[in-house]
Amino acid sequence: MNTDILIEYLPLYKDALFLTLRIGWQGIFLAFVIGLIGSAILHFKIPVLKSIVGVHIELFRNTPLLVQLFFIYFALPKVGIQVTAETCGKLGLGLLGGAYMIETFRSGLEAIPTIQTESALSLGMNDFQTLWHVILPQAVSISVPGLLANVIFLLKETSVFSTISLMDLMFTAKDLIGMYAKTIECLFLLVVFYLIMLLPISIIGAIVERRMRYGQFGD
Amino acid sequence: MKNNFVKRITSGLLVTGLLAASLTACGSSASTSEVAEEKEGKVEAAADADAGFRTVDEIKESGTINIGVFSDKSPFGYVDENGEYAGYDVYFAERIGKDLGVDINYVSTEAANRIEYLQTGKVDIILANFTVTEERAQEVDFALPYMNVALGVVSPSDAVIESLDDIGADDQVIVISGTTAETYLTKNYPDIKLQKYDAYAEAKTAFENGNGVAWANDNTEVIAFAIENEGYEVGIPSLGDQDTIAPAVTKGNESLLNWLNDEIESLGSENFFHADYEETLLDTYGADYEDTLVVEGGK
Structure with missing residues (x-):
């Protein structure tokens, strides 16, 4: 392994890391919003919308992100909808992540005993107040481990962005290997940068998970 | 719960430690004299x-x-x-x-x-x-x-690029990762923004979708593309050195x-x-x- 090469490539990997994080966080934010809305729809069993959410979940959980990106980036322009590579990445990540987030939130909502909903309603709270003040705070805290697992999963999924010409970490490594054939250095940096990105999330996640456990009552 | 947390932190630190160790190990081998390094490289190559x-x-x-x-x-x-x-x-x-x-x-x-x-x-x-x-x-x-080959650049007929100087600061040129076109443009025209794809089929579709102003590749390929697809022209048929395959x-x-x-x-x-x-x-x-x-x- 040649340290000069490592240093020379470092800025390129840094750019790739920032790109991955930028798209990653925006995509994950979108996923989070979709997850909240979708799970609320499922929770209240709103007709029509409920079916749409169901289709969304099955569609995006049962197709690979690669296929979804291909579709958004290469097929949509054929019918006149042009999206930039970055938008496509965020959209793909948000839609895929949304499907997983809905399920995660839903499992949190379902974990709250129905007696709590019944009690809240009998105290005169309406549906929304019950959800907002009683159910959701507990449901979110129960969902935290699942949410963090989703975040890490989604950030790792960014490694297929190379297909749509985004210079993420994986593509930067592959590209440099293709041009200069310094395989060991490039792959070493690749592992290091993925760890730089994901280890802190994993560790912070462990801390948050421990704190959020206070959010439960009733048992 | 607490055990779980401690375990996670420990394994995190362990991975970091291992990486640091391997880094320093590599660092020390790289800091030996150049001759030794070259020898080492040869031995490694032979072993590989x-x-x-x-x-x-x-x-x-x-x-x-x-x-x-x-x-x-x-x-x-x-x-x-x-x-x-x-x-x-x-x-x-x-x-x-x-x-x-x-x-x-x-x-x-x-x-x-x-x-x-x-x-x-x-x-x-x-x-x-x-x-x-x-x-x-x-x-x-x-x-x-x-076979002989040189580089070529194909672009849409209504906005033909006949010289690399025609490419604007914000325009992107499509290339395939790992090709001579990519290396040549990176080395000789570092200011041109490249949009890289890792496979031929994807680069082709992206170019057809209008994601880039031009596509640089082996001239054999861009000529074939322009012949097969209407509305495209090879504005630069030969770029860089004549190479062989x-x-x-x-x-x-x-x-x-x-x-x-x-x-x-x-x-x-x-x-x-x-x-x-x-x-x-x-x-x-x-x-x-x-x-x-x-x-x-x-x-």
Whole structure:
């Protein structure tokens, strides 16, 4: 392994890391919003919308992100909808992540005993107040481990962005290997940068998970 | 819960520690004198090679040769409508298999992993339109050439790019990762923004969708693209140096390299590559390009 090469490539990997994080966080934010809305729809069993959410979940959980990106980036322009590579990445990540987030939130909502909903309603709270003040705070805290697992999963999924010409970490490594054939250095940096990105999330996640456990009552 | 938390932190630190250790280990080996480093490099290469390649005898014994070809690069290496590999490179590969008396196992490659496939012994020969360059020659051994190539740039007819100076600061040029076009533009025109794809089919679709102002690639390919697709023009038919395309084998695999060189020389006497051109490329390029493209007998 040649340290000069490592240093020379470092800025390129840094750019790739920032790109991955930028798209990653925006995509994950979108996923989070979709997850909240979708799970609320499922929770209240709103007709029509409920079916749409169901289709969304099955569609995006049962197709690979690669296929979804291909579709958004290469097929949509054929019918006149042009999206930039970055938008496509965020959209793909948000839609895929949304499907997983809905399920995660839903499992949190379902974990709250129905007696709590019944009690809240009998105290005169309406549906929304019950959800907002009683159910959701507990449901979110129960969902935290699942949410963090989703975040890490989604950030790792960014490694297929190379297909749509985004210079993420994986593509930067592959590209440099293709041009200069310094395989060991490039792959070493690749592992290091993925760890730089994901280890802190994993560790912070462990801390948050421990704190959020206070959010439960009733048992 | 607390145990779980401590465990997570510990394993995190452990991974970091291991990485740091390997880093310092690498650092110390790299800081030795240059001569020592070079020696080390050679020993390493030799060790890699021992594990990585098969000699002609070993290939004959096993009864199968692994040849890396493109599967999406018509008319050079592609999978035809019957699911069979076909094209200029494949026509030559078939002959190699026949003359060696072995079956051929085609391995589909992408531009960027051609060197790796040889270095890790996944294939015996790369016949994937592999342009000979200095950088690549340090990593693999090239046999005698069988085709000529230069770079070319294709763009839509209504906004033809005839010089690289026409490319605006915000315009993006499509290239395929790991190709000579990418290396050439990165080295000589660092200001041009490149939009990189890792496979031919994706670059092609992106270009058709109008994601870039131009597409730079081997001129053989951009000419073929412009002939096959209406509304596109090759504004820059020849860019950079005239290069050659040759089969490549794993660095140090002399027995296979020598066999290939003899093969290419002897095929010259029967005008094999002209026949190959007429069989596979004539439909695309017409007769005009035959003498420009074909290299016969390695000369």
